[in-house]
Amino acid sequence: MKVSADLRALEERLGYTFRKPTLLRQAVTHGSMSGPGRDDNQRLEFLGDRVLGLVMAQALLEQDKAATEGLLAPRFNALVRKETCADVARDVDIGAALKLGRSEQKTGGRRKMALLGDAMEAVIAAVYLDGGFDAARDLILRLWGARIADVEEDAKDAKTALQEWAQARGLLPPSYVEVGRSGPDHSPIFTIEARLATGESAEATAGSKRQAEQSAAKALLARVDQAKA
Numbered sequence: 001m002k003v004s005a006d007l008r009a010l011e012e013r014l015g016y017t018f019r020k021p022t023l024l025r026q027a028v029t030h031g032s033m034s035g036p037g038r039d040d041n042q043r044l045e046f047l048g049d050r051v052l053g054l055v056m057a058q059a060l061l062e063q064d065k066a067a068t069e070g071l072l073a074p075r076f077n078a079l080v081r082k083e084t085c086a087d088v089a090r091d092v093d094i095g096a097a098l099k100l101g102r103s104e105q106k107t108g109g110r111r112k113m114a115l116l117g118d119a120m121e122a123v124i125a126a127v128y129l130d131g132g133f134d135a136a137r138d139l140i141l142r143l144w145g146a147r148i149a150d151v152e153e154d155a156k157d158a159k160t161a162l163q164e165w166a167q168a169r170g171l172l173p174p175s176y177v178e179v180g181r182s183g184p185d186h187s188p189i190f191t192i193e194a195r196l197a198t199g200e201s202a203e204a205t206a207g208s209k210r211q212a213e214q215s216a217a218k219a220l221l222a223r224v225d226q227a228k229a
Contacts, residue, residue, distance in 0.1 A: 006097045013092040014123070016139055018130050027122035028094065030115060032101025041122035048125030051133070052080055055140045059148055075151045079144065082117035083211060088143050089116035094123065107187040112207050158218035162194065165221065172197045174220070176213045179203065194220045 003011075003021045011017050011024065018024050023044075031040040056079045060072050067075075078084065089095065095110035098119060109115050128136035141148070163173050180191030190209050194216035195201045202223055204215030 023126040044122035044125040048121035085117035089120040
């Protein structure tokens with residue numbers, strides 16, 4: 001198979017050259033582009049999620065040999081969640097190589113968290129099938145890099161951290177209100193406002209309510225911490 005320029009460039013950004021480039025092409029092919037003779041990345045995503053989980057579990061055990069399961073679990077979740085996979089995908093610009101149908105292209109599919117996270121997991125699976133576990137582990141540890149060392153700071157999701165901040169001050173739990181929605185029905189964009197009983201609030205916009213809530217909580221945490229400083 002002749003490797004296209006966008007896939008060759010992605011290989012360079014990944015730091016891995018495929019012996020079977022068809023695997024990489026499948027990994028970046030969204031379901032909106034699947035068809036006869038053109039497999040999408042859903043099955044690879046399923047496998048890549050498991051490979052990522054195994055590598056991260058081992059990395060965390062080796063990083064902190066005294067950590068209990070109660071400490072390891074939130075760190076693990078922070079490293080393998082879809083948002084983190086999407087962030088890593090942005091680092092290597094997987095979006096530029098995504099194969100998308102027309103509807104996804106028109107609605108900004110190359111920037112969507114879910115699509116990028118899925119593609120990142122699929123790429124991991126593609127490397128695993130092409131070069132074995134060691135190659136996949138090397139890729140993951142290289143791309144996740146400092147995120148593993150700094151994971152303790154990100155182990156609690158923003159909504160949990162904001163709720164604990166409020167409880168420590170005797171406040172009611174924060175509320176999350178959908179204040180805006182745009183885009184087509186099949187690909188909506190949500191604007192969520194996080195509110196504290198004290199009146200402080202912050203908004204965020206994302207392609208899912210969950211991500212918008214997390215981003216709003218993170219923005220509100222930063223705002224109240226800045227005010228305290």
